[in-house]
Amino acid sequence: xxxxxxxxxxxxxxxxxxxxxxxxxxxxxxxxxxxxxxxxxxxxxxxxxxxxxxxxxxxxxxxxxxxxxxxxxxxxxxxxxxxxxxxxxxxxxxxxxxxxxxxxxxxxxxxxxxxxxxxxxxxxxxxxxxxxxxxxxxxxxxxxxxxxxxxxxxxxxxxxxxxxxxxxxxxxxxxxxxxxxxxxxxxxxxxxxxxxxxxxxxxxxxxxxxxxxxxxxxxxxxxxxxxxxxxxxxxxxxxxxxxxxxxxxxxxxxxxxxxxxxxxxxxxxxxxxxxxxxxxxxxxxxxxxxxxxxxxxxxxxxxxxxxxxxxxxxxxxxxxxxxxxxxxxxxxxxxxxxxxxxxxxxxxxxxxxxxxxxxxxxxxxxxxxxxxxxxxxxxxxxxxx
Numbered sequence: 424x425x426x427x428x429x430x431x432x433x434x435x436x437x438x439x440x441x442x443x444x445x446x447x448x449x450x451x452x453x454x455x456x457x458x459x460x461x462x463x464x465x466x467x468x469x470x471x472x473x474x475x476x477x478x479x480x481x482x483x484x485x486x487x488x489x490x491x492x493x494x495x496x497x498x499x500x501x502x503x504x505x506x507x508x509x510x511x512x513x514x515x516x517x518x519x520x521x522x523x524x525x526x527x528x529x530x531x532x533x534x535x536x537x538x539x540x541x542x543x544x545x546x547x548x549x550x551x552x553x554x555x556x557x558x559x560x561x562x563x564x565x566x567x568x569x570x571x572x573x574x575x576x577x578x579x580x581x582x583x584x585x586x587x588x589x590x591x592x593x594x595x596x597x598x599x600x601x602x603x604x605x606x607x608x609x610x611x612x613x614x615x616x617x618x619x620x621x622x623x624x625x626x627x628x629x630x631x632x633x634x635x636x637x638x639x640x641x642x643x644x645x646x647x648x649x650x651x652x653x654x655x656x657x658x659x660x661x662x663x664x665x666x667x668x669x670x671x672x673x674x675x676x677x678x679x680x681x682x683x684x685x686x687x688x689x690x691x692x693x694x695x696x697x698x699x700x701x702x703x704x705x706x707x708x709x710x711x712x713x714x715x716x717x718x719x720x721x722x723x724x725x726x727x728x729x730x731x732x733x734x735x736x737x738x739x740x741x742x743x744x745x746x747x748x749x750x751x752x753x754x755x756x757x758x759x760x761x762x763x764x765x766x767x768x769x770x771x772x773x774x775x776x777x778x779x780x781x782x783x784x785x786x787x788x789x790x791x792x793x794x795x796x797x798x799x800x801x802x803x804x805x806x807x808x
Contacts, residue, residue: 430691433636438600442591444581445688446599447636449610450629451621452693461694464701468624471708476662478715487747488715489664491802497535498806499670500646501528503677508532510803511784511794518751520785520792531567535646538562542650543665546658551615551651553608559650563643572641577604582638596685598638607637615655623659627652628700632687649673666711671805672703717801722747725780725797732778738763738771743780750795751784 429435431454433447457465479485498510512524513532522529542559549555561575573579579601583594591597599607611633614626621629634648649670656662673680676699683699686692725743729735738761745760746752758768772793775781781793 430689432687432691432693436600438581440581440591442583442594442597444597444600445636446603447607447633447688450614450633451619451626452629452691455625456694457625457697458694461697461701464698464705465622465624468701468704468708469622471705472624472656472661472667475666475708475711476664478712479664479666482715482719484744484747485664488718489666491750492666492668492711492714493536493539494532495802495806496668496670497532497539499668499674500535500649501532502806503670503674504645506531510799510806514751514794514799515784515792518749518753518792520751527567534563534565534567535650539650539653539665542654543657546654551612551654551658553612556608556612556647556651559654560640560643560647563646563650564640574643577601577608577639578641580641582641584638595681596688598636604637604639608639611637623656623661624701624704625697627655628697629693630655631700632684632693632696635684636688667704667707668711669700669703669707671710672707675805676703714801714804718747718798721797721801728778728780732774734771734774734778738767739774742771742775746780746795747798750799752781752793752795754791 431448431452433445435443435445437443479488482488494510494513498506498508498513501508506528508524508528508531512522513529515522516524516526516529516533538559541562542555545555545558557575564572564574581591581600582598583591584596584598585591585594611630614633615630631648631652634651635644638644640647649668652669653662653665653667656667657665679699683692683696687696722743726740729739729743741761742757745757749756749760752772754765754768754772757772758765761768761771763771772781776783776793780795780797782796783791784794785792
């Protein structure tokens with residue numbers, strides 16, 4: 424194997440098969456230039472993240488908001504990898520309906536949600552380790568189309584990134600050879616755990632790019648790399664809840680995202696990647712804060728709508744609250760949640776449907792299910808494939 428070219432990010436090595444793999448240098452990069460412009464963006468990103476973390480304090484039920492946002496992130500992160508599932512499909516599946524989407528694709532989204540929750544729980548009493556990364560990867564891949572692709576195990580063969588159906592010689596990028604992966608992942612984990620003075624968001628950006636470059640698994644590397652950002656920020660106490668989700672930004676700027684990662688590999692241009700990452704944190708934090716405000720506003724508007732329509736009483740207000748928890752609901756679930764008779768629940772749900780708060784989505788005479796339209800519309804923005 425001969426060295427092909429190198430820069431401060433790593434070295435391209437020519438392999439016997441006639442292709443060049445990239446082997447990254449351990450983090451942090453040498454001579455990282457956090458100039459005035461980057462420091463300004465970093466400061467703005469830190470402030471945006473602090474505001475996002477603070478917005479949960481004013482939400483009526485922050486855990487419900489986080490739960491729906493986790494679903495959104497799971498969808499977007501899976502969509503970047505080609506999954507076609509929709510938010511409504513996921514909600515239908517969770518409500519035990521036959522969803523409109525492919526069950527296998529919905530399972531990938533649900534696995535992402537399980538993987539995120541499992542990781543956050545584990546990080547309450549442990550640090551980000553290689554064992555934990557493997558464990559989360561198993562949650563991510565188990566029972567999906569990638570099940571046969573060694574969940575939770577480092578790859579033992581060469582992989583590459585390119586067009587579907589292409590060969591390694593057509594690849595856009597070829598990660599390190601498999602024998603280098605254990606050492607490279609060991610270096611990455613060491614960097615994650617190191618108590619150095621690298622600013623948290625700088626470190627999160629470096630971790631994500633390095634993980635994607637190593638591409639340590641046969642499947643799920645993109646999703647796992649995006650999860651690592653959230654896990655790292657939560658483990659460092661920057662976020663009290665897993666609220667920063669970059670997948671919306673990365674999906675919207677997909678070509679730029681891939682191009683900048685390749686600029687790091689080919690030219691060692693870490694600074695351009697950091698600028699892009701900080702801008703993403705600023706944009707996504709702002710979007711999440713606006714979404715939270717719209718949800719608070721929606722709740723006020725619904726209560727007003729009930730009063731204008733002469734739909735009063737504690738049960739009507741309680742049903743509004745419950746819809747934020749269960750945006751797909753049946754009459755039986757409404758009766759159970761409100762502790763009223765089925766007849767009373769049917770009447771109340773009918774009123775909600777008549778004034779446009781709920782929409783019946785099965786088209787059936789029996790076993791009807793209702794969708795909390797306005798709430799789902801707010802959350803699903805950007806998730807339509």
